[in-house]
Amino acid sequence: MTRASLDKQPHEVATMFDDVAERYDLTNDVLSLGQSRLWRKEVAKAVDARPAQKILDLAAGTATSSLPFAAAGSYVVPCDFSTGMLQVGKARHPHLPFTAGDATRLPFRDDVFDAVTISFGLRNVQETDVALRELLRVTRPGGRVVISEFSQPTWAPFRTVYTEYLMRALPPVARAVSSNPDAYVYLAESIRDWPDQPALAARLGQAGWSRVAWRNLTGGIVALHRGFKPV
C-alpha cells in the first residue's frame, strides 16, 4: 500500500502518513513553494491562542502545526491516528502531550477545549461531518474552531494554472523529495475532490457551529474557516 484512494479508508490513510512521516515537513515546504510557513502563521493568528488555554490540534501529524500554540503559552494537545507521524513528532518535540486518536471518535470528554483546530487534515477524514460534530462536542460552549484546508482559487485563470501545477508538476517534484511520491498523487486528487469555501462553511453550520466565516490565503489555494460553539 503506497497511497490512499479517494474513498479514504482510515487504515489506508494512516498507513500512507506512516510512510511519509520522516520527510513530511521537508516535502511540505518544497511542494508549497514555501507558502506553508505563511499559512501556519495565519492559522496561529486566527486561533489566537492565549496562555493557559486548552487547544486541540487534531490531525496534528508531527505537530509542526501545534508549535505556535505552545509558543503562545497555551496547553496544546496534538492528536493524530498515524503512529508513524506521532513517533516522528514525539522524537522532535518530547515536551508535547501527543495523543493517538481518530477524528471520528475523539478520546476526550465533552466541552474541554477552548479552541479546536485542524490543519490540512479534515480533507483526509473519511466521515467529514462526523469529525465536525466530534470537534464541536469536545469544545466548550463559546469556544472556537479553525480549519485550515486546501480550497478553490477564486480567480478563474489562476485556478487553471494551479490545477495544472497540482496534476502535472507536483507528482514529479514529489518524486524527487518525498519518501512516498504516490502519496502526492492522492494529495492532488483529494484537493480536486474537496468542497469549495461556501460548501465547507455550510457543512460546519450543519454540524452545529455558529457564526461560520472564512478567509482565503494565497488566492484561495488555502481557506481558513472559523466557527463558534453556541453558548
Ligand SMILES: C[S@@+](CC[C@H](N)C(=O)[O-])C[C@H]1O[C@@H](n2cnc3c(N)ncnc32)[C@H](O)[C@@H]1O
Ligand atoms: C497533511 S497531515 C497534516 C499534519 C499537520 N496538521 C500539519 O499541518 O502539518 C494530515 C494528518 O491527518 C491525519 N489524519 C487523517 N485522518 C485522520 C483521522 N481520521 N483521525 C486522526 N488523524 C487523521 C494523518 O494521519 C496526518 O498526520
